[in-house]
Amino acid sequence: MKKILIIESIHNHGIDLLKGNKNFEFQVVDNTDTEFLKDKIKDCDGISIRTSKLSKEIIDSAKNLKVISRHGVGYDNIDLKATKQNNITLAITATANAQAVAEHVLFMLFSIAKRNNMYNETVKTGKFSDRTKLPKTIELWNKSILIAGFGRIGKCLLKKCKGLEMNIFVYDPFVSEEEIKKVGGTKINDLNESLNKMDAISIHMPLNENTKHLINYEMIKKMKKNCILINAARGGIINEEDLNKALNEDLIFGAGLDVFEKEPPSLDNPLLKNEKAFLSPHSAVFTEECLSRMGIETVQNIIDFFDNKLEKSKIVKIS
Numbered sequence: 001m002k003k004i005l006i007i008e009s010i011h012n013h014g015i016d017l018l019k020g021n022k023n024f025e026f027q028v029v030d031n032t033d034t035e036f037l038k039d040k041i042k043d044c045d046g047i048s049i050r051t052s053k054l055s056k057e058i059i060d061s062a063k064n065l066k067v068i069s070r071h072g073v074g075y076d077n078i079d080l081k082a083t084k085q086n087n088i089t090l091a092i093t094a095t096a097n098a099q100a101v102a103e104h105v106l107f108m109l110f111s112i113a114k115r116n117n118m119y120n121e122t123v124k125t126g127k128f129s130d131r132t133k134l135p136k137t138i139e140l141w142n143k144s145i146l147i148a149g150f151g152r153i154g155k156c157l158l159k160k161c162k163g164l165e166m167n168i169f170v171y172d173p174f175v176s177e178e179e180i181k182k183v184g185g186t187k188i189n190d191l192n193e194s195l196n197k198m199d200a201i202s203i204h205m206p207l208n209e210n211t212k213h214l215i216n217y218e219m220i221k222k223m224k225k226n227c228i229l230i231n232a233a234r235g236g237i238i239n240e241e242d243l244n245k246a247l248n249e250d251l252i253f254g255a256g257l258d259v260f261e262k263e264p265p266s267l268d269n270p271l272l273k274n275e276k277a278f279l280s281p282h283s284a285v286f287t288e289e290c291l292s293r294m295g296i297e298t299v300q301n302i303i304d305f306f307d308n309k310l311e312k313s314k315i316v317k318i319s
């Protein structure tokens, strides 16, 4: 019988796959302290993990561990070197969350374009008659959006933006012009040169040494005054200090962030008080439907691994 540790609770639909399965015994823990996890993980064969840190120290103490199943697709919380050195397979819930994140991007785009916070507040505070004095909102129709990172989520967002009749541009050095053209997008080769043409920019690439602080003050300065910048990928791809400065200088219309350089962000992070920043607590995938799909997929990946059926597309290639 294989021992499975579910680190951080998941949707019941996932747990149901393990309940009554004679091949597995499992435990769910919400404590993510290093010493606690080192003890819990030491005789486990497989684990599921959400966003808490899985350090080398924890991985090295898991002598039987064969598979780490990420409840999600980003894996910057996991020590990849230790995972590889210990010959552990890393799986992701590759098919579960693109729809939810793409919808969240649209939610942010519309909320910012329509100045949702301000207009909602105006009615609720009895200031309805001030409606004509409010700053104007903007339309998304016929506007240009740059999707930076064209993987599962970027592709899903493109389809939704087509429905809004937007002009879609894609920046992803690893995807060919033909592939982008086939689905109705235009490939951008030079990110810097494209910035002054975009009405919206949405980031969908991984965080790594090449993408850290990719978007900085100088780049935001090149953007249109009415540009809406969204990051629902990983905190740190946009330099937060630079973004806050740029918003204060009215360099762009607004920014939507689902992810932060430090999570949770410090209470003294100025973006928390910036009226032009629209924020959510890394919750793009928190739809009932998506959490169910992720819960099922993270457990199914563990089961499939031990049945030698885990699809290659769900396994992370660690270089």
Ligand SMILES: NC(=O)c1ccc[n+]([C@@H]2O[C@H](COP(=O)([O-])OP(=O)(O)OC[C@H]3O[C@@H](n4cnc5c(N)ncnc54)[C@H](O)[C@@H]3O)[C@@H](O)[C@H]2O)c1
Residues within 6 Å of the ligand: 072, 073, 074, 075, 097, 101, 148, 149, 150, 151, 152, 153, 154, 171, 172, 173, 174, 175, 204, 205, 206, 207, 210, 211, 232, 233, 234, 258, 259, 282, 283, 284, 285
């Ligand atoms: N907010 C959330 O809750 C949430 C949920 C899921 C995923 N994410 C994040 O969203 C991002 C995208 O996820 P995905 O499932 O689409 O990943 P994916 O691996 O399918 O796609 C990522 C794309 O980024 C491209 N890319 C890599 N480096 C790049 C660079 N320097 N410039 C431009 N493009 C580059 C890759 O070629 C790839 O096409 C990841 O950062 C992931 O961690 C966030």
